[in-house]
């Protein structure tokens with residue numbers, strides 16, 4: 722089947738999520754009386770992942786996931802409005818600090834220039850993820866699929882099937898590109914897409930044959 726579209730992941734693929742988290746924590750933690758040290762940052766990341774799992778399974782809302790993260794992190798239960806207000810402090814730093822990965826815009830341009838349709842499939846709230854795409858100069862990507870729209874999240878292969886269905890391109894003609902091997906590569910293949918692992922850190926599975934270390938190497942797959 723001829724390649725017709727490239728489906729990019731957002732966080733860690735087009736946008737530098739990790740750097741935004743680090744910068745946001747460095748600014749936010751002192752403002753709530755906490756040290757911005759390595760152990761605290763690691764705790765935040767571990768707690769975040771644990772509660773995102775429940776959200777991805779659709780057991781809790783995105784807002785609730787944030788409240789539970791905060792409760793576990795601070796060891797204090799706030800009422801929802803209070804918790805949302807505290808979390809907003811972190812979020813403001815995170816969102817305004819969100820930057821494109823240096824190779825992102827060129828890769829999107831290259832795919833479009835090759836005559837391919839470009840879309841994004843991302844695990845995050847629709848409003849926030851569209852805001853990030855605006856911030857990094859990729860708001861012209863019209864097709865943005867999130868669990869809010871699809872009702873399922875990666876790594877459920879159904880997220881890919883539904884995204885391709887809405888996009889109007891058969892899965893076999895779509896290349897998934899992302900930094901999470903299980904989510905963006907294995908789940909995509911299970912849904913019938915082609916996939917390439919963006920392994921920026923070089924820590925991904927060595928047996929993966931379709932592996933690039935930067936988006937600059939994506940052209941070999943287009």
Ligand SMILES: [Mg+2]
Nearest residue numbers: 730732733900
């Ligand atoms: Mg990612």
